[in-house]
Amino acid sequence: MQAAGPPEALAAPPASVPFGEALKFWLRLGFISFGGPAGQIAIMHRELVEQKRWISERRFLHALNYCMLLPGPEAQQLATYIGWLMHRTWGGIVAGALFVLPSLFILVALSWVYLVYGEVDWVAGLFYGIKPAVAAIVLHAVWRIGSRTLRSPRQVPLLWAIALASFACIAWWKLPFPLVVAAAALAGVAGARIAPAQFAAGGGHGKADKRWGPALIDDHTPTPSHARFRRTRLAQVVGVGAVLWLLPMALLVVTQGFEGTLARMGWFFTKAALLTFGGAYAVLPYVYQGAVEQYQWLTGAQMIDGLALGETTPGPLIMVVAFVGFVGGWTRQVLGPDALFAGAALAATVVTWFTFLPSFLFILAGGPLVESTHGDLRFTAPLTAITAAVVGVIGSLALFFLLHIAQARPALGLPVDGVALAIAAAAALALFHFKAGVIPVIAACALLGMALRLSGAA
Structure with missing residues (x-):
């Protein structure tokens, strides 16, 4: 059964996210990130891809597959990566530290x-x-x-x-x-x-074949200069x-x-x-x-x-x-x-x-x-x-x-x-x-x- 397309309310991507709003999210994530890496990645996917639409599914999975190639906790590194992509170096530091x-x-x-x-x-x-x-x-x-x-x-x-x-x-x-x-x-x-x-x-995480509406960092959004x-x-x-x-x-x-x-x-x-x-x-x-x-x-x-x-x-x-x-x-x-x-x-x-x-x-x-x-x-x-x-x-x-x-x-x-x-x-x-x-x-x-x-x- 094919998933329904995004509702009309999601036709436009969300507005830019202020650093303070992102900081509040990363702090909350630090207190609710139970369930090991799988649970933590699932929480971030639900919040960032499906609900807030700060990043598209393809970009999310691309970041995740990269983090899986590195030594270290992949969920924490994924939070650092997305924070860095959104708000440069301090965004990554805050996201990773609050995790x-x-x-x-x-x-x-x-x-x-x-x-x-x-x-x-x-x-x-x-x-x-x-x-x-x-x-x-x-x-x-x-x-x-x-x-x-x-x-x-x-x-x-x-x-x-x-x-x-x-x-x-x-x-x-x-x-x-x-x-x-x-x-x-x-x-x-x-x-x-x-x-x-x-x-x-390889340990991939599947194909990026779901859409939740336009995202702030979407599939074809150019890589920011700092990245x-x-x-x-x-x-x-x-x-x-x-x-x-x-x-x-x-x-x-x-x-x-x-x-x-x-x-x-x-x-x-x-x-x-x-x-x-x-x-x-x-x-x-x-x-x-x-x-x-x-x-x-x-x-x-x-x-x-x-x-x-x-x-x-x-x-x-x-x-x-x-x-x-x-x-x-x-x-x-x-x-x-x-x-x-x-x-x-x-x-x-x-x-x-x-x-x-x-x-x-x-x-x-x-x-x-x-x-x-x-x-x-x-x-x-x-x-x-x-x-x-x-x-x-x-x-x-x-x-x-x-x-x-x-x-x-x-x-x-x-x-x-x-x-x-x-x-x-x-x-x-x-x-x-x-x-x-x-x-x-x-x-x-x-x-x-x-x-x-x-x-x-x-």
């Missing part, structure tokens, strides 16, 4: 509650139920990303081989995540020459970005030394930001390797709890790094034992700054340049291979979570925690079969976990 800041403040507050009151029975019960739900959510992420990238093993056997190899490299051989990403990229470069048809599989590539502008943005990275890092090194916790966090999460191909789930194994195993800023159980908090707050899921920073700053007492909260909040802010700074640079500096290479197999094949590797990496993360929640419960005389596994199975059924949303699944599992803990059954 993150509400989540930072909320996570700082929830992290404090977690550390101070986490041992209280009903709070512990909530997290007991949430952990299996998170394991099911990660499994669902493996399926969601894998179904988009891998297709049939007969069609793309090389991509399947890359996915399985990356799973083994992380789960059994404990190889560093950056090494896995680099190997996958090299495989993509070679694959583009050996079997180009397999690596032409065209110029070497001088590229040099300026990269230079400012380098200063914005060097000054905070220098301050941390001068005040606490390069071996200090905050300086190490800044350096570590800069590297993590450059490796987030495929979204937050892809970089979590790398964060786990560094934050839990190498630096011991937090425990594995706390990492799972942090991911649960990240799933239940607005903003990009990669904001779980703010929880990692908060817990690490608290346990390492970065500002001394008398300023635990201030030190932890500072660490969360430092981690957020170094994690998201590259995302802004990718859009503000690289947007015009990288957009011109979209669809070039030499450019997209390595990224397709990386996405295939990401499927295996997330699979290893799911295995880790399942093994963790299944650990024996000596206090109850159980060799394995069958209750937690049953909750995980129920959550997986809700996600896969009933297509339930992430937030309702987490809420139901949290309430179930609290009831079991208070009743003594867990």
Whole structure:
């Protein structure tokens, strides 16, 4: 059945959007952007394309497909891109920053509650139920990303081989995540020459075939001058970005030394930001390797709890790094034992700054340049291979979570925690079969976990 055309009221494009009006929208988006990347992109599409008509569907999807080629949170980068397209550099900065800041403040507050009151029975019960739900959510992420990238093993056997190899490299051989990403990229470069048809599989978002009426930035609206590539502008943005990275890092090194916790966090999460191909789930194994195993800023159980908090707050899921920073700053007492909260909040802010700074640079500096290479197999094949590797990496993360929640419960005389596994199975059924949303699944599992803990059954 063919959709009806736009009503007469939509015959003319909307008037130009003042910067203040856009600012109010980006602030509101920061508080309502639940549901992970898919939910956040859906919210922006409904608001910006269908209702406000600030940008056409084709231009929206063009921006989205570009953001998907970059490391970092694609929904936050999409907001930055559209803000930049509409209101130049400050428009992009405001849009991207307001997508993150509400989540930072909320996570700082929830992290404090977690550390101070986490041992209280009903709070512990909530997290007991949430952990299996998170394991099911990660499994669902493996399926969601894998179904988009891998297709049939007969069609793309090389991509399947890359996915399985990356799973083994992380789960059994404990190889560093950056090494896995680099190997996958090299495989993509070679694959583009050996079997180009397999690596032409991309993660597009469909055809731009719907119309919602004329848009302010429409299909044939000329690219604004500030969005065209110029070497001088590229040099300026990269230079400012380098200063914005060097000054905070220098301050941390001068005040606490390069071996200090905050300086190490800044350096570590800069590297993590450059490796987030495929979204937050892809970089979590790398964060786990560094934050839990190498630096011991937090425990594995706390990492799972942090991911649960990240799933239940607005903003990009990669904001779980703010929880990692908060817990690490608290346990390492970065500002001394008398300023635990201030030190932890500072660490969360430092981690957020170094994690998201590259995302802004990718859009503000690289947007015009990288957009011109979209669809070039030499450019997209390595990224397709990386996405295939990401499927295996997330699979290893799911295995880790399942093994963790299944650990024996000596206090109850159980060799394995069958209750937690049953909750995980129920959550997986809700996600896969009933297509339930992430937030309702987490809420139901949290309430179930609290009831079991208070009743003594867990």
